[in-house]
Amino acid sequence: MLSLDFLDDVRRMNKRQLYYQVLNFGMIVSSALMIWKGLMVVTGSESPIVVVLSGSMEPAFHRGDLLFLTNRAEDPIRVGEIVVFRIEGREIPIVHRVLKIHEKFVPYIGIVTILMNDYPKFKYAVLCMLGLFVLVHRE
Amino acid sequence: MAARNGKSGILEKWRIDEKPVKIDKWDGAAVKNSLDDAAKKVLLEKYGYVENFNLVDGRLIICTVSCLFAIVALIWDYLHPFPESKPVLACCVVSYFIMMGILTLYTTYKEKNIFLVAHQRDPAGMDPDHIWQLSSSLKRFDDKYTLRVSFTDGKTKRTRDKEDTQSVAVFFDENGTLVMDQFEKCVSKLHDTLTSDKKTK
Numbered sequence: 001m002l003s004l005d006f007l008d009d010v011r012r013m014n015k016r017q018l019y020y021q022v023l024n025f026g027m028i029v030s031s032a033l034m035i036w037k038g039l040m041v042v043t044g045s046e047s048p049i050v051v052v053l054s055g056s057m058e059p060a061f062h063r064g065d066l067l068f069l070t071n072r073a074e075d076p077i078r079v080g081e082i083v084v085f086r087i088e089g090r091e092i093p094i095v096h097r098v099l100k101i102h103e104k105f106v107p108y109i110g111i112v113t114i115l116m117n118d119y120p121k122f123k124y125a126v127l128c129m130l131g132l133f134v135l136v137h138r139e
Numbered sequence: 140m141a142a143r144n145g146k147s148g149i150l151e152k153w154r155i156d157e158k159p160v161k162i163d164k165w166d167g168a169a170v171k172n173s174l175d176d177a178a179k180k181v182l183l184e185k186y187g188y189v190e191n192f193n194l195v196d197g198r199l200i201i202c203t204v205s206c207l208f209a210i211v212a213l214i215w216d217y218l219h220p221f222p223e224s225k226p227v228l229a230c231c232v233v234s235y236f237i238m239m240g241i242l243t244l245y246t247t248y249k250e251k252n253i254f255l256v257a258h259q260r261d262p263a264g265m266d267p268d269h270i271w272q273l274s275s276s277l278k279r280f281d282d283k284y285t286l287r288v289s290f291t292d293g294k295t296k297r298t299r300d301k302e303d304t305q306s307v308a309v310f311f312d313e314n315g316t317l318v319m320d321q322f323e324k325c326v327s328k329l330h331d332t333l334t335s336d337k338k339t340k
Contacts, residue, residue: 012160016196020199024202026206026209030208034208034232040221
């Protein structure tokens with residue numbers, strides 16, 4: 001057997017002491033975890049402390065800066081504020097400053113235009129259907 | 140048969156009860172721990188007392204419950220992503236910190252540096268056990284180790300204790316090996332003083 005001196009302490013321990021060692025490790029991890037979850041609950045945001053990864057917000061934020069975030073439902077988002085958001089499917093949150101807020105808008109109508117742009121065949125199919133409809137429908 | 144011998148052979152090589160204890164003499168925590176363990180060994184092996192684990196078990200249970208709260212919070216948050224899990228999380232976090240408070244109170248007021256509670260069984264089997272308690276203290280960066288032995292008579296429930304302060308240099312040689320004989324003499328002296336006091340009172 002290899003004589004690993006630093007393990008001597010462990011070898012001399014009985015079951016309770018070994019369990020206490022494991023528990024000690026668990027307690028350290030749990031404390032960190034609970035502080036993180038506590039911050040999540042208090043600030044209301046999913047990740048209350050984030051690190052700035054890219055330099056896109058310079059000279060306001062530099063790479064490596066720490067940001068402390070809150071997400072209170074009662075605060076409205078105003079122009080000039082800095083928001084951090086995450087797009088579904090992408091792991092990393094994005095930091096940007098709000099430039100313009102669109103107060104009244106009709107959602108999703110633009111989707112059709114986007115779809116037609118991305119899928120030209122779809123555009124032709126829609127045009128054909130419209131043409132046929134006009135031809136066939138009696139007014 | 141050969142397999143079982145092989146397994147117990149490895150287990151024996153793993154356990155090193157007979158090897159002399161060698162620690163880093165500059166590491167205060169290691170010094171205190173090794174002295175505490177040696178004192179335990181003297182009381183349990185030489186005098187044959189039975190160790191009582193209730194104090195240690197209490198601490199282990201409090202720690203285990205705290206970790207359980209943390210694990211529940213982790214799993215719940217994983218299954219129901221953040222905004223829905225807020226009440227459960229808040230509950231677990233608060234409970235965790237309450238358990239931490241309880242743990243601190245327990246170690247400060249109930250455990251009080253006691254590292255061994257042992258029962259001395261009455262040979263006649265008639266009287267309740269006598270209880271021996273060992274506690275020690277070693278201040279940071281200090282070399283004075285204080286060992287306190289306290290004896291509680293099973294029948295009269297009166298407690299007597301005696302303490303002894305020595306420099307740790309008395310028990311360790313230059314390499315950090317614990318000189319068991321010296322230490323055993325010291326512990327036995329404390330023990331015998333208390334036992335003889337019992338007889339004279």
